Amino acid sequence: MLTVLNSAWALLLGLLLLMIGNGLQSTLLGVRGQIEGFSAFEMSVVMAAYFMGFLGGSRMAPRMIARVGHVRVFSALASMVSAVVILFPVFTDPWLWAIGRLIIGFCFSGVYVTAESWLNNTATNETRGQTLSLYVLVQVVGLIAGQALLVVADPSGFVLFVIPSVLVSISFAPILLSVTPAPSFGTAKPMTLLELYRASPLGSVGMLLLGTVFSAQFGMSAVYGAEAGLSVQQISIFVSAFFVGALVIQYPLGWLSDRMDRRVLILGASAVGLGGAALGLALGAGQPEMLLAAAFLIGGVSNPLYSLLIAHTNDFLQPEDMAAASGGLVFINGLGAIGGPIIAGGLMQIVGPAGFFATIAFFFTLLVAYAAWRTTRRPAPTAEETGSYAPLGPTVTPVAVEIAQEYAIDTALEEQENPPDAP
Template sequence: MAQTRSALLGAVAIYLSVGLLVMGNGLQLMLLPIRGGLEGFEPVQLGLLGSGYFFGFVLGCVATPRLIVRAGHIRTFAALVAVASAVALGYPLAVDPLIWVTFRLITGFCLAGLYLVVESWLNDQATNETRGMLISTYVAVNFIVTTFGQMMVTVVQPTSFVLFSIASILVSVAAVPIALTRSSQPPPITYVRFRPVRMFRLSPTGTVATFLIGIATGAFWSVGPTYASQTSGSITDAAWFMSVAVLAGAIVQWPAGKISDSIDRRWVIIALGGFCAVVGTVIAILPFIPGLWFALAFGLGAGLLPTYAIAAAHVFDFAERSDYVEISAGLLLLHGLGSTVGPLIAGFAIQLYGPNGLFLTTSAVQILMLGFVAIRLSRREGLPEEEKQHFDLGTSAAVAVVGDEDAVQLSDLVVQEPAD
């Protein structure tokens, strides 16, 4: 207990930095689609904003480890913070869809790099005794401050410059705790392999589900705020809709993971995906009824957001420990690629069917995933409980840290000595 408390105190600077960073990003995720809609952006253009962000995120995951090897964690973090902060101020100065898509790509690149820096730092501070608590706390911080960031759009009108300034301030201040930390810089983890074919052979269900989940969640994060604000006619209601969904995902993620330890994880994926498809269809069909609408938002988040961790855990069930780092990175990239496609598909659907096209898209993707998983159930028997890895949020969450110190030490993707 004392060791865990000491580890948490030692990670305070990391949590503070990532909290400010994610809060600023959460504000932008909510603000930009709403402001873009007010500026007359077409649904496809709003979808492209999300696609640009997630494509930049994928590029950042690939390129940033090399920056860390070359410049070190603190310099890399400071440089990316400066760029991300400047870009946040650029949106109201140049209200143009093409420019905004470019800005979103740059932001995605920077945020991916910033997450990798803080997550590799957290990975280095953890031991097998403290790793689970540190990473679970990290994931919880992400969910909580994302909600706070989204709710900030209710403070000032989105047509104002103020919210963009707040986002820039939050991202800028995130550099302070890391820059002043006394902790030594950790060895960087380099993600030099992305082998989706190998992952597919290892676990077809987990690999395909991860990509499809990326499509659905990417669409939700990118176009959800626009749908919510247009449907309710209230920015406050839109912020609550997105926040309720995020909190539902946070609440359900751990119990869903523990249930998947005792039964075939594919049945949990089917249950969550089926529930999400039903809720999405109901949202698309029913008229706006405030109380029911928020209850449906909770159901949507509960079905949609925890599924990545279950799919990832299913892949890890068939993996060797020495491959954990590579698989964690590969799943993150695959999810990012799906998230790049999703907003664009949702944008076209909204163009054709109106705001409810978003949930027609997410429901269709969930149904497609259910069909594939059902086929795989007939092709491959599930692992018995004693042969499965216990659900580990630190390994299966959509983060770069790996919740197993031995796995990190076994991986040949960990650079022990930074290059000169």
């Protein structure tokens, strides 16, 4: 772990600042939108635009990097994010905000692609698993820290928009000034979606449903808090609870993942998420402690489920096909993510704040039912036949998933050469 920190501290520091800025601006917009009188549906469009831009950026960033290089792409996109964030309080119109969020999603995706490819360049076969763990840790800690900053100033003012703008602006300083050379960039030719579905129906359908759950959670939790009448401090804690849950539950589920049928674990984790959504739906904002428990459970399983679904998909792929599957998995998840805020916002517009938890409960129910059905369709691979679990979250790009796939490939090949029962 110290070896990874020594070689990649500048990258991780820059990524931490990026995540703090991204976490703050997303929650801040949810609160500020309610202050400006935007409806739940208008805010859902604003939040969905981010995921639309993110999906487009993850597809286009590799081409941009191939044309002009990592440094120029990183600098240009981070500068664009900084400029757009500071314009939100100037143009308080939901449709202009949606355009701004579209741009921010595109730019953040490109920035993450660039940073993740740099991070991959610093990793070796021996440190790739530790690098992924640190990357996920930095992401989640940054998102939690961003929520804490929500209470340092009045969300109806200008200061809270300046903070993420400054954080994003200075985030690329440690990365660009580090001695780490810019890596060569290449991505695997993607597997078609039909091939991916045939290899792992649960992995493909699960990614689509999980994308909807996560984007509703990430994009609309602050909107829910504002619509439900929570204070700014309560909204900050509520949104943080989703990511604290992810931080606490990610690694225990990863440990279980390598020791049991992953389909059963996916089913069980989805059931826990459904229970959390039902808890929030039943109690609402009337009991803040239970609301935090609901957020903790939902966030605690929605993040690890992303890694579980990738690991489950890998169980039915040959090592040479794993990298090709990464782009398809991220694309499917991104398609679901675009719809999550729209569905949640539309339902909140009809039934009130409870529509937030109702949306999450509905899609977790579908995931539970589909996972249960898939357990009856073919036998589970043995523990010896399964690949390694690599921690990831739904905020990563195809580059990070390819890193995880490379880690799974290295582990699989190593196990083939040195079977566990070998003398």
